Amino acid sequence: xxxxxxxxxxxxxxxxxRSPLIHGMFARQAGDRLSYGLIDxxxxxxxxxxxxxxxxxxxxxNVTVPHKQAAxxxxxxxxxxxxxxxxxNTLSLEHEMIRGxxxxxxxxxxxxxxxxxxxxxxxxxxxxxxGGAARGIVAPLLGAGPAQLWLANRTLERxxxxxxxxxxxxxxxxxxxxxxxxxxxxxIVINATSAGLxxxxxAFPGNLLSAESFCYDLAYSVNDTPFVAWARANGAGETAQxxxxxxxQAAESYLIWRGHRPDTAPxxxxxxx
Ligand code: ATR
Numbered sequence: 187x188x189x190x191x192x193x194x195x196x197x198x199x200x201x202x203x204r205s206p207l208i209h210g211m212f213a214r215q216a217g218d219r220l221s222y223g224l225i226d227x228x229x230x231x232x233x234x235x236x237x238x239x240x241x242x243x244x245x246x247x248n249v250t251v252p253h254k255q256a257a258x259x260x261x262x263x264x265x266x267x268x269x270x271x272x273x274x275n276t277l278s279l280e281h282e283m284i285r286g287x288x289x290x291x292x293x294x295x296x297x298x299x300x301x302x303x304x305x306x307x308x309x310x311x312x313x314x315x316x317g318g319a320a321r322g323i324v325a326p327l328l329g330a331g332p333a334q335l336w337l338a339n340r341t342l343e344r345x346x347x348x349x350x351x352x353x354x355x356x357x358x359x360x361x362x363x364x365x366x367x368x369x370x371x372x373x374i375v376i377n378a379t380s381a382g383l384x385x386x387x388x389a390f391p392g393n394l395l396s397a398e399s400f401c402y403d404l405a406y407s408v409n410d411t412p413f414v415a416w417a418r419a420n421g422a423g424e425t426a427q428x429x430x431x432x433x434x435q436a437a438e439s440y441l442i443w444r445g446h447r448p449d450t451a452p453x454x455x456x457x458x459x
Contacts, residue, residue: 189243190219190220190221191218191219191220191221191245192220192221192223192239192243192244192245193209193220193221193222193223193244193245193246193247193248193443194222194223194224194225194239194244194247194248195222195223195224195225195247195248195249195250196225196226196227196232196235196236196239196247196248196249196250196253197225197226197227197249197250197251197252197253198226198227198228198229198251198252198253199226200224200225200226200250201224201226203224203250204432204457205222205224205248205250205436206222206223206224207457208432208433208436208453208457209222209436209440210222211448211452211453211456212436212437212440212448212453215448215449215452216444216446216448218444220245225239225247227253229252229253229256232253232256232257232260233256233260236257236260236277236284237284240277240279240284245278245279245443246276246277246278246279246439246442246443247276247277247278248275248276248277248436248439249274249275249276249277250275251318254273254274254275254288254318255272255273255318257273257274257275257277257286258271258272258273258274258286260274260284260286261274261277261284261285261286262283262284262285263280263283263284263285263286264285264286264287265285265286265287265288267287267288267289267291267292267322267325267326268286268287268288270288270325270352270355271288271290271291271318271321271322271324271325272321273288273290273318273321273322274286274287274288275287275288275289275290275322275435275439276288276289276438276439276442276443278442278443287439287442288322289435289436289438289439289442290319290322290323290431290435291322291323291324291325291326291327292326292434292435292438293430293431293432293433293434293435293436293437293438294322294323294326294404294428294431294434294435295323295326295327295330296430296434296437296438297426297428297430297431297433297434298402300434300450301430301434301454302400302424302426302430304374304400305330306327306330306331306332306374307330307331307332308331308332308333309332309333309373309374310332310333310334310336310370310372310373310374311327311332311334311335311336311372311373311374311375311376312336312337312338312366312372312374312375312376312394313327313335313336313337313338313376313378314338314339314363314375314376314377314378314379314388314390314413315339315377315378315379315380316337316339316341316344316345316347316348316360316378317344317378317379317380319378319379319380319404320337320339320348320378321348323376323378323404324337324348324352324355324358325352325355328352328355328356328358329355329356332374334359335356335357335358335359336358336359336360336361336369336372337349337358337359337360337361338360338361338362338363338365338366339360339362339363339379340362340363340379340388342360342361342362345360345361345362346360348360363388363389363390366390366391366393366394367391367393368393369393369394370393371393371394371395371396371398371399372394372395372399373398373399373400374399374400374401374402375394375395375399375400375401375402375417375422376401376402376403376404377401377402377403377404377405377411377413378404379413380405381412381413382403382405382407382411382412382413383405385412386412387412387413387415387416390416392420392421394420395417395420395421395422396421396423397421397422397423398423399417399421399422399423399424400422400423400424400425400426401413401414401417401422401424401425401426402425402426402427402428403425403426403427403428404428404431405427405428406427406428406429406432407427410425410427411427414426414427429454429457430450430454432457433450433453433454433457434450437450
């Protein structure tokens with residue numbers, strides 16, 4: 187019998203990743219024979235690690251923190267979302283060339299629409315943060331026709347750079363966190379900062395939320411993330427963490443690699459939400 191097709195996630199650190207569990211469940215669903223491993227690579231080893239993996243017959247890689255921008259630079263071909271986000275989370279081989287895709291944005295939008303029944307059209311949407319995580323979701327959010335997309339960041343300059351870069355797709359209003367304190371509540375508030383990963387919750391003003399607000403943390407944790415705790419304490423109508431996005435982006439990667447989309451619902455059930 188031939189060796190099973192080989193996949194892996196490459197990151198640093200990566201030991202905490204749920205991707206092997208998720209892709210293992212997808213494979214069992216479909217009866218696919220494959221292996222999915224963890225590769226811990228320091229930034230300076232990233233390129234050799236990826237090239238070595240594909241040279242040895244590997245079929246596909248997921249890329250996580252801190253390598254998404256390096257993967258973008260390494261890819262010889264790019265999907266549209268990856269080109270827009272300038273970040274890659276999925277690598278595959280296409281005609282002997284390394285192709286980079288970004289499934290984070292699609293994963294996020296699918297989670298919002300399918301699992302939370304939230305539409306972005308006509309809504310006032312606020313993104314907190316202007317790093318790689320924010321970049322992945324800006325284009326699909328603009329494409330979904332919000333009434334307004336506001337983006338606030340600790341470092342205003344970074345938010346302004348992002349605004350300029352995405353100008354061709356639509357208007358983003360940018361500000362610092364301090365300038366948020368006189369705004370009416372937003373319909374959807376998304377945390378794309380990495381502050382919570384360090385256990386920190388920036389002092390966002392409470393006027394951003396009402397009982398109608400939906401707060402989504404792109405990060406996830408088995409307990410409430412600091413952002414989710416803040417949102418609840420400040421009266422948000424509904425809160426969510428990025429578990430659904432994690433499973434949906436994985437399903438989109440699986441579709442790129444294997445040509446069929448797994449059923450995400452049972453996989454999401456088995457993960458904490
Ligand atoms: P990622 O790929 O996870 O987005 P990143 O590119 O390093 O990582 O971006 C991290 C984001 O979290 C940035 O928006 C960062 O703000 P700055 O641009 O001002 O650095 C934000 N961030 C990180 N720690 C923060 C904190 N303690 N308070 C507020 N924002 C924070």
